[in-house]
Amino acid sequence: MEWSTLGRPRNSCRGGIHPRNFRLTLLALCLFLVVVAGSLVFAGYARAKKHITLVVDGKEVTLETRVNTVGDLLETQGIRLGSWDRVEPDPSAPVTEGMRVVVRRAVPVTVTADGKTLKLLTAAPTVREALQEAEVVPGREDIVTPGPAEKIRPEMAIRVIRVRQVAREIMVPVPYSIRREPDPGLMRGQVKVVRAGRQGKEKQRWVLVYHDGREVKRVMEASQVVTPPVDRVVRVGTLQQVSRGGRDIRFSRVINMVATAYTYTGNNTAYGVPPRVGVAAVDPRVIPLGTRLYVEGYGYATALDVGSSIRGNRVDLFMENAAEARRWGVRRVNVYVLD
Structure with missing residues (x-):
């Protein structure tokens, strides 16, 4: 007699679950229980009290909280963030024991660079980060005032001076x-x-x-x-004595000058005495008044007068009359300044 192919499989168990399937089912049940237990533990931890530090605009307080995330913490504390405010860590971060949450309110500052001034609200902690927000990049030689490490203050004026060397x-x-x-x-x-x-x-x-x-x-x-x-x-002359008219003349220096002549004008000399033969008009910046002179072709003279046209190396010599003055004319002479 032949067995039908519809008979019971050779390795089957009568009326029960296959042993291998039973083991898989038992393993799945254990994993489920572990996940549920872990979730309960986590939920319990999440709801446990945690000690955190909250810093808002530099003011620091220590809190106990049972909230799950940083965003929940801000909500329970009545802290609302503006568009440019910052919080660290991110609002979605879970609250953990000993966490430090920092809230920075945006403040107005100005940034001046490249001939332009930009007004912006920033919660950046330092000048360096504020410049990054403004997309201003200082060069290595550029000057930033206040310094890049300075803390941001409300109404701070930040300036970047571009430095170029040529x-x-x-x-x-x-x-x-x-x-x-x-x-x-x-x-x-x-x-x-x-x-x-x-x-x-x-x-x-x-x-x-x-x-x-x-x-x-x-x-x-x-x-x-x-x-x-x-x-x-x-070459500088050192000779201080010459012979003129049979006489030796000692002098401190000799000046080559343009010499003219004048006669009576009805006025006294600048020295306050009436003019006479032997009076010379000079530029006091060259020859001081009262200086004794020897003028070649004229003789001894004293600087007692001045004249509007007597400037520099010029000398005007007094003559007894107009005819003598005309005969003298204009000439170059050596004038010896006597000791």
Whole structure:
């Protein structure tokens, strides 16, 4: 006799659950119980009292709370956040034991940079972060006032000064020196140029510092003499005695001057005495009044008068009459300033 294929499977259990399925069912039940227990534990923890620190605009308080999230905490404390206010941690973060929650209210500040002033509300803690919000990026050399680490205050004015340095090379003249050599063959006060001086050239490297496009400082970094200067050499007379009219004349200096002549004008001299032969009008800046002189071609004289046209190395000599003054005319003479 043949068995029908509709018979009971070879490995089946009569009227019961397969052992393997039973084990799987038991495992699933255990996992379910674990999840439920964990949820109950978590729920219990979440509802337990937690000690937290709440800081609002720098004012700090310690609280006990059973709320679940930072947002719930703010709501229970009646704290409403404006559009630009900040809270750390995020409102969705769970409240944990010992947590520190910081609320920063946005305050108005101004940021000036690149010729523009921006007004903004910010809850940034420092100037550095406020600049980041304003999308202002200071360069390495730029000046930020107040400093980047300064704490933000209401109505704070923040300024970024753009600093630019430009290197420049220039050529500048180097002045020559004057070398004086004594010459006993020349009278004291006389000077003879032996060699003309010549300026040199120096290459200089300067760094120009600009603040917001305006030059505020320049610093010379280096210099190099390209062409050295040539000294001017002059011979200076040391002779202090000459013979004139059979007499030795000692003098402190000699001045080559343009000499003219004048006669009576009806006025006293600037020295307060009537004019006479032997009176000379001078520029007091060159020859002080009261100085004794010897004028070549005229003789001894004293500086007692002045004149509006007598300026610099000029001397006006008094003559007895107009005819003598005309004969004198205008000439160059050596004037000896006597000791």
